[in-house]
Amino acid sequence: MCLAVPGKVLSIEGDDPLMLCGRVDFAGIVKQVNLAYVPEAKTGDYVLVHAGFAISVIDEEQAGLVFEFLKRMDENDDPTESGQK
Numbered sequence: 001m002c003l004a005v006p007g008k009v010l011s012i013e014g015d016d017p018l019m020l021c022g023r024v025d026f027a028g029i030v031k032q033v034n035l036a037y038v039p040e041a042k043t044g045d046y047v048l049v050h051a052g053f054a055i056s057v058i059d060e061e062q063a064g065l066v067f068e069f070l071k072r073m074d075e076n077d078d079p080t081e082s083g084q085k
Contacts, residue, residue, distance in 0.1 A: 004048040004055055005070075006063040007033070009041055024049060027067070 007024035012035065014020045020035040024047065031052075035041050038054045046063040047054035 002050055004050040006046050006058060006066050007031075007049055008063075009035075009043050009045050009047060009054075012041070012043060022047075022054070024054070 005026060007026040010023040010025050010030065012020065012022045017039055018036050020039060022033055022035045022041065022043075023030050024033040026049075031049075033047070033049050034053045035047070036053070038047055038057050041047055041054060041057050046058050046060055048056045048058055
């Protein structure tokens with residue numbers, strides 16, 4: 001199964017379309033991401049990222065829905081209920 005995570009583009013660097021990179025914020029964790037697949041992305045946009053590559057630009061509402069879903073999954077992952085410590 002593949003999982004793409006949304007992040008907000010903080011900055012974009014590079015002139016070569018194949019080497020276009022950006023700093024992307026994932027809820028406080030900032031990573032370098034290849035933006036070659038989404039040359040239309042701009043600073044402030046949300047992108048879905050898989051394996052270090054932004055694969056699509058999404059709107060803020062879609063990103064918020066994913067963040068809310070991930071938050072609920074984390075809240076339901078109580079290690080004391082499954083016998084883990």
